[in-house]
Amino acid sequence: MSATTTKKTIDEAVDERTYASYARPLLWRLVATREFAVVALLLLVFFYSRANIVGFDGPLTLYFLFLQSAPIMLLALPMTLVIITGEIDLSVASTMALTGAILGIAYTKWDLPFVLSMVLAIGVGLACGLFNGFLVSYVKLPSIAVTIGTLALYRGLAQGFLGTEAINGFPEKWTDLTKERISDGSSYPLVLIPFVVLAIAFGLLLHFSSFGRGVYEIGLNDEAARFTGVDIARTKLILFALAGAVAGLAGVYQTLYSGVARGDASQNLELQVIAAVLLGGVSIFGGRGTLPGVVAGVLLIAVINSAMRLDGIRTEVTDIIIGCLLVASVLAPMLLTWVSGLAPGRVRRTASRSSTPTEPSVTGGPSLDSKSANERQ
Amino acid sequence: MLDLDSVSKSFGAVRALRSGTLKVAAGSIHALIGENGAGKSTLVKIVAGVHRRDAGTFRFQGREVDFGSTAESKDAGIAVIYQEPTLFPDLSVTENIFMGRMPLGSARRIDRQAMHREAESLFERLGVRIDPKRPARGLSIADQQIIEIAKAISLDAALLVMDEPTAALSGVEVDRLFAVARSLRDEGRGLVFISHRFDEVFDLCDTVTVMRDGAYIDTHRVADTSVPALVAQMVGREVAELFPKVPAEIGDVVLSVDGLSSAGVFRDVSFQVRAGEIVGLSGLVGAGRSEIARAVFGVDRYDSGTVTLHGKPVKPGNPRAAIRSGIAFVPEDRRQQGLVVDSSVAHNVAGVIRRNLSKAGLLTTAAENKAVRPWAARLEVKTNALDMPATTMSGGNQQKVVIAKWLATEPSLLIIDEPTRGIDVGTKSEVHRLLSELAGQGLAVLMISSELPEVLGMADRVLVVCEGRITAELDRSEATPENVMAAATGTTPDRVHVALETQQVEEVTA
Amino acid sequence: MSTTVDTTPSTDPGRRRPDARGVAGDLLRSRELAVLVVLLLLVAVATFKSNGFLTGDSWRDLLLTPSILLLLAAGQTMVLITRNVDLSVASTLGLTAYATGELMSSGQSPWVAALGGVAFGAFLGAINGVMIAFGRVPALVITLGTSLAFRGFLLHWAGSDRVNASEMDSGFLALGTKQVLTIPVLTIIALLVVVAVGYYLRTARSGRELYAIGSDPAAAALFGLPIRQRVLGAFIASGALAGLAGVFFAARYGGVSSNAGQGIELQAIAAAVIGGVAIFGGSGSVWGAAIGAFLLVTIDRVLPILGVPDFYQQAVVGGLIIGAVVLDRFLASRAEHRLVAEREVTP
Amino acid sequence: GSDDGDGGDNGGSGGGGGGGSAITMIPKSLGNPYFDASTAGAERAAGEFDGSIEEVGPTGDAGPDSQVPFIQTATQQGVGALVVSANDPSALCDSLEQAQDVDIKVVTFDSDTECRDLFVNQADAQGIASKQIELIADQIGGSGDIAILSAAANATNQNEWISLMEEDLAANYPDINLVDTVYGDDDDQKSFDQTAALLQANPNLKGIVSPTTVGIAAAARYLSTSEFKGKVALTGLGAPSQMKTFIDDGTVTEFALWNPDDLGYLAAYAAEALVSGDISGEEGDTFTAGDLGEYTVGADGIVVLGEPFVFDASNINDFDF
Numbered sequence A: 001m002s003a004t005t006t007k008k009t010i011d012e013a014v015d016e017r018t019y020a021s022y023a024r025p026l027l028w029r030l031v032a033t034r035e036f037a038v039v040a041l042l043l044l045v046f047f048y049s050r051a052n053i054v055g056f057d058g059p060l061t062l063y064f065l066f067l068q069s070a071p072i073m074l075l076a077l078p079m080t081l082v083i084i085t086g087e088i089d090l091s092v093a094s095t096m097a098l099t100g101a102i103l104g105i106a107y108t109k110w111d112l113p114f115v116l117s118m119v120l121a122i123g124v125g126l127a128c129g130l131f132n133g134f135l136v137s138y139v140k141l142p143s144i145a146v147t148i149g150t151l152a153l154y155r156g157l158a159q160g161f162l163g164t165e166a167i168n169g170f171p172e173k174w175t176d177l178t179k180e181r182i183s184d185g186s187s188y189p190l191v192l193i194p195f196v197v198l199a200i201a202f203g204l205l206l207h208f209s210s211f212g213r214g215v216y217e218i219g220l221n222d223e224a225a226r227f228t229g230v231d232i233a234r235t236k237l238i239l240f241a242l243a244g245a246v247a248g249l250a251g252v253y254q255t256l257y258s259g260v261a262r263g264d265a266s267q268n269l270e271l272q273v274i275a276a277v278l279l280g281g282v283s284i285f286g287g288r289g290t291l292p293g294v295v296a297g298v299l300l301i302a303v304i305n306s307a308m309r310l311d312g313i314r315t316e317v318t319d320i321i322i323g324c325l326l327v328a329s330v331l332a333p334m335l336l337t338w339v340s341g342l343a344p345g346r347v348r349r350t351a352s353r354s355s356t357p358t359e360p361s362v363t364g365g366p367s368l369d370s371k372s373a374n375e376r377q
Numbered sequence B: 001m002l003d004l005d006s007v008s009k010s011f012g013a014v015r016a017l018r019s020g021t022l023k024v025a026a027g028s029i030h031a032l033i034g035e036n037g038a039g040k041s042t043l044v045k046i047v048a049g050v051h052r053r054d055a056g057t058f059r060f061q062g063r064e065v066d067f068g069s070t071a072e073s074k075d076a077g078i079a080v081i082y083q084e085p086t087l088f089p090d091l092s093v094t095e096n097i098f099m100g101r102m103p104l105g106s107a108r109r110i111d112r113q114a115m116h117r118e119a120e121s122l123f124e125r126l127g128v129r130i131d132p133k134r135p136a137r138g139l140s141i142a143d144q145q146i147i148e149i150a151k152a153i154s155l156d157a158a159l160l161v162m163d164e165p166t167a168a169l170s171g172v173e174v175d176r177l178f179a180v181a182r183s184l185r186d187e188g189r190g191l192v193f194i195s196h197r198f199d200e201v202f203d204l205c206d207t208v209t210v211m212r213d214g215a216y217i218d219t220h221r222v223a224d225t226s227v228p229a230l231v232a233q234m235v236g237r238e239v240a241e242l243f244p245k246v247p248a249e250i251g252d253v254v255l256s257v258d259g260l261s262s263a264g265v266f267r268d269v270s271f272q273v274r275a276g277e278i279v280g281l282s283g284l285v286g287a288g289r290s291e292i293a294r295a296v297f298g299v300d301r302y303d304s305g306t307v308t309l310h311g312k313p314v315k316p317g318n319p320r321a322a323i324r325s326g327i328a329f330v331p332e333d334r335r336q337q338g339l340v341v342d343s344s345v346a347h348n349v350a351g352v353i354r355r356n357l358s359k360a361g362l363l364t365t366a367a368e369n370k371a372v373r374p375w376a377a378r379l380e381v382k383t384n385a386l387d388m389p390a391t392t393m394s395g396g397n398q399q400k401v402v403i404a405k406w407l408a409t410e411p412s413l414l415i416i417d418e419p420t421r422g423i424d425v426g427t428k429s430e431v432h433r434l435l436s437e438l439a440g441q442g443l444a445v446l447m448i449s450s451e452l453p454e455v456l457g458m459a460d461r462v463l464v465v466c467e468g469r470i471t472a473e474l475d476r477s478e479a480t481p482e483n484v485m486a487a488a489t490g491t492t493p494d495r496v497h498v499a500l501e502t503q504q505v506e507e508v509t510a
Numbered sequence C: 001m002s003t004t005v006d007t008t009p010s011t012d013p014g015r016r017r018p019d020a021r022g023v024a025g026d027l028l029r030s031r032e033l034a035v036l037v038v039l040l041l042l043v044a045v046a047t048f049k050s051n052g053f054l055t056g057d058s059w060r061d062l063l064l065t066p067s068i069l070l071l072l073a074a075g076q077t078m079v080l081i082t083r084n085v086d087l088s089v090a091s092t093l094g095l096t097a098y099a100t101g102e103l104m105s106s107g108q109s110p111w112v113a114a115l116g117g118v119a120f121g122a123f124l125g126a127i128n129g130v131m132i133a134f135g136r137v138p139a140l141v142i143t144l145g146t147s148l149a150f151r152g153f154l155l156h157w158a159g160s161d162r163v164n165a166s167e168m169d170s171g172f173l174a175l176g177t178k179q180v181l182t183i184p185v186l187t188i189i190a191l192l193v194v195v196a197v198g199y200y201l202r203t204a205r206s207g208r209e210l211y212a213i214g215s216d217p218a219a220a221a222l223f224g225l226p227i228r229q230r231v232l233g234a235f236i237a238s239g240a241l242a243g244l245a246g247v248f249f250a251a252r253y254g255g256v257s258s259n260a261g262q263g264i265e266l267q268a269i270a271a272a273v274i275g276g277v278a279i280f281g282g283s284g285s286v287w288g289a290a291i292g293a294f295l296l297v298t299i300d301r302v303l304p305i306l307g308v309p310d311f312y313q314q315a316v317v318g319g320l321i322i323g324a325v326v327l328d329r330f331l332a333s334r335a336e337h338r339l340v341a342e343r344e345v346t347p
Numbered sequence D: 001g002s003d004d005g006d007g008g009d010n011g012g013s014g015g016g017g018g019g020g021s022a023i024t025m026i027p028k029s030l031g032n033p034y035f036d037a038s039t040a041g042a043e044r045a046a047g048e049f050d051g052s053i054e055e056v057g058p059t060g061d062a063g064p065d066s067q068v069p070f071i072q073t074a075t076q077q078g079v080g081a082l083v084v085s086a087n088d089p090s091a092l093c094d095s096l097e098q099a100q101d102v103d104i105k106v107v108t109f110d111s112d113t114e115c116r117d118l119f120v121n122q123a124d125a126q127g128i129a130s131k132q133i134e135l136i137a138d139q140i141g142g143s144g145d146i147a148i149l150s151a152a153a154n155a156t157n158q159n160e161w162i163s164l165m166e167e168d169l170a171a172n173y174p175d176i177n178l179v180d181t182v183y184g185d186d187d188d189q190k191s192f193d194q195t196a197a198l199l200q201a202n203p204n205l206k207g208i209v210s211p212t213t214v215g216i217a218a219a220a221r222y223l224s225t226s227e228f229k230g231k232v233a234l235t236g237l238g239a240p241s242q243m244k245t246f247i248d249d250g251t252v253t254e255f256a257l258w259n260p261d262d263l264g265y266l267a268a269y270a271a272e273a274l275v276s277g278d279i280s281g282e283e284g285d286t287f288t289a290g291d292l293g294e295y296t297v298g299a300d301g302i303v304v305l306g307e308p309f310v311f312d313a314s315n316i317n318d319f320d321f
Ligand SMILES: Nc1ncnc2c1ncn2[C@@H]1O[C@H](COP(=O)(O)OP(=O)(O)OP(=O)(O)O)[C@@H](O)[C@H]1O
Pocket: A345, B011, B014, B015, B016, B017, B034, B035, B036, B037, B038, B039, B040, B041, B042, B043, B083, B395, B421, B422, B423
């Protein structure tokens, strides 16, 4: 985030003065965002924990923290883009389980070379994503229904393929790699490198490409997006495919990390990922949110978890807190807009948005054909 | 009974209504006219309780009122037909009509028989046959409008407000509606009737109020005024000087459309547009003009026919391809189609060209701003910074942003739908000057407009669309209001003249 | 003149056609029927495969096991119809089941316990409803949050404690298997609830308003429907039904631990979707949802009989959900084409 | 380097935490009465050697690595010892090894892993398996179809016992055939419904073995309300407190279990012995476990609690776990 804005200010200087680039000073633009609130909260919680929670300042804390939340961190990246287009993907955790199963089967049953097995597994993840994407963007089905379906489907396949079996005996070299540290004694695990690379890639894709602009436009007003030549179907297909591929990668990582492929691996992870993304300031209606905010959101949840475990607080309390944070994160802006009493027209618009996961077109005249109804999703 | 005095309303930066004044007497039909964006619907929505007025007085049947919701206005005895039909697609036609006040039978359960019977009799009265049990989904604009009317009538309210109820209706349906309206008036109710069609105003109404740019202008008894007088008050200046189209030398064919058809929307449409030429596409609202434009641009698919630009065929159903081949399209619904109102001016203007702005695969806001500034400057877009969201702009400025977005692509054909709908007079003439200037530079322009003066003033050639077919092609010289209206309504010019004498029409329809 | 008359859709013959064909079409188009057929086929095959299928306990459980999901699906339907979703029902069920058990083990009468459970559920539903209807925030996020919070609260409250059969009123537990004319009581109650909800949605003004709100929220607002009250009502109903489901859970399984009902919320949504309730509101019936619930549970029961290893059950369920929505889409687009064709009448 | 020192300090502090060592107890999942009992036992032991027990663990979810975060947290805290009942034999290894790196002692109980200092076994697997088969055999009169209702499809100890039971059946009970094995995931509802499905899919089933306390309780609850009550025999491993009702009403005649309280008690003492350096986990090491008396570490680091105990109407009332 800061990187981009400093860049802007530089160009601002060299640009001719006809139109100011920004209405507000840089600092204000940075501070008056939800992302900033999340980052601030993250730092607050982090340093509070360092100061007050025994063992949190130990060298292992960050190492374990990153190891544990690596899958969520990975999955959150594509999920951000998917949600910004106003869609959702509930099937990522099941995809992870399925790819894990494929990895195990390919390596142990079919005796494929390990690298090939990994490629195959990630390929399966990609295929899962493509299937979601196809149903959503070309058959024009509501993504929440589709991915609830594939959530069950992919999980069921994983459990069916493996049954009671827990496949292990993956090559040491690879399982160790997942716990490798960047350098001896450093508290940063090696897995951070692929994460950072992907984070930058997705960041550029979302914030510094025409494709990314399209992603936001689809979320804000897909009809207008279509009128400016954004290929909505293709965009969504690509995003779901990416979500699948990354889920495949995460599945492989998780399998190697735990050293075993099981049908019941990484249950309910999807909700944690979505919680993190929404906490990071992404609007469930699409069109709003940034990647830095999401990364902060993921880390926030990770830090809270780790700190509270260290403090001997049972997991359910952590769940309560995260649940309330999630509710607060959407409730707070609403309360703010109420306080700063907006024009009725605007409030009415939010009103009609509010009670619905899609954004109904208020000004869009009669929309009696189910097609446009679907496109709105 | 209804008495609005200097009521005002703004949406963010947009001042929809500056001083709306409207006094309606019981037992009369009151026409409310004004150009697009004059503030008519906004006024109506204040009466209906959709919006709360910012200032001004609002009395109904003597009492000072301030409706917080449409429910309140309904209870007070006001029925409203909104400009855009607001039906519930999944519910049956009957349920739509009686929503919220369905007749209850035994045990407080809805009495469907009674409901259907009432619906039937309503349709009987309106002289249409719609299956009251069918769902509202898939109804044509015309039928939706009929149901809105039935809904409003069935409320039997003291005041009935109709915002462009006849927009999508055909002759006979309009006559039936008028008959009903008259009977309601004779029962002593008050009616407000909004329309862009003068013949209807003169046919039906007793008094007429003119609005311009969100302000009250004047009220006449219909008998004491005339079309030219009203037009003059609506536009506030002589039609001639409003549209300064300078004759440019016409080049060779840019766009040619052959036998374009799309089931249920338009049929066998063929025409050409040449460089430096402005072709006006005229017709009644709902005739399917926008659909033709949308099909040419590729946002809608079409069943048969061909679209070629500079002799090269344009891939159907693919806006990207259309853009690449040099077509620009300013759609009619600015807030829904033209703009992403929630994103910034810069992002909107760069919306199309941004694909060519990336350096080393990276697209920066700085690059966009750089590319955007000259176009914003050229169209004199009024904004204090490029990162302001378009929501904060007035209708006129929003329109400039849309046009800037498309001019930035340096197109060879500009399709512009309702170029000046809902923008102030000043911006209006700016837009017109711009259009003719562009044509002068050899741009081919296809202009859709519901405003006859605009079409007649701007177009070198006028194509008239009726019921989805091109019914007339008129040169600037032969394009008189009568001819165009005649072709648009599928009647003969003399019938249009007749329509202006209220007396005779009443004989015809009664 | 005449041409205009003929081409106006209102008077085209397609609109006037008597309903004879329409009815047949409706039956074909009726999702409830389609799902019912699938369900009956399953039962038929199962009966064929294992002859004891429709007798004794097997018959009882066939009817009894779905009763909990029936209640949840009915509640979920009301919420979905208004273009919302309630992900918190599973946690609500857990909480109320445990509360009911606790009430009884603390010596309260089963009636008090049951009513307490339902009331508690309604209260939890109200928490969701108030935030969503008045806070104007997306149901998906809120109920995702509250499901975490509710479950956490349960775990905190129950800890590793659990309510055992011995702690509960024996009469109450007996209710879990009591039968009237071979029909289990719980199933009868659940079906009565479903009928009540279905009757309400079809014949009450407010019921139709729920559909209207989901069908087009913007229009509903413009029309002046009491959106907030209705949405709130839907969530309270969903919560109360989840509460009742919790009571059922306690009676049926005779033991409640802190993870009771985990993951059943997706099943409830699945049942509704399979039954033809549009995930984006406005259409669908509680009948469909109920049949969907029966189908989901029965599949669990039948697959092993068909020799499909029960590890694949989830996969089959997923396939069903996707099949259902694809079917809907297909039928919808066909209906669309038919309407356009009707409109296209050349004089 | 730094880790060791760090671990050392904390290990010390763990020891210093009041004479005995600080022990973190990680059962398969919280909210399971069986593990409540074992934790209680551990706490009783800790009370005696004046150490401390903290019970943490996943709630509900028994995924392969659901216990890993808790092990890692304990590692950060540098506790004296971990007492774990593993959800997966291999998934926990790396985190357990990391714990051992900062010289935290690792004792597993109830369900073993491939990497620990000691495994406190409730009774040797062979004994458990054959005891249950013996019970079911004479309950159904030596012949007929039986089925197994297990916990999670991947539960190590469950699967080990099941395979041993299969061998035992094949070897010694030709007339009894195992028709099906289903998995209730130690979840009331699932186990309950699985039992129903089982009875229905196999109309002439004569007996069910459920080697898990949750499973046998749920199965008993189903049977007691069904027409199969008394007709289909049920046995396995159950907690007396839960099974009492069903012994009383005749649904179940006999079932086996060791005393989970003693199991936890022994595991805690074993951990204490490791931390205090009394034993190293070698075969032959001996240590005293409070009033349970002296125990000797067997082959590959296994300490066996004793023979499984059989409960029936006559003795059920003497137990409160
Ligand atoms: N909700 C809104 N938010 C922002 N601007 C609005 C809104 N509603 C109307 N406007 C603007 O207010 C002005 C008046 O709109 P209004 O619909 O009242 O005009 P009108 O006279 O009804 O035009 P038409 O003849 O096309 O119906 C237009 O510039 C329009 O863009």
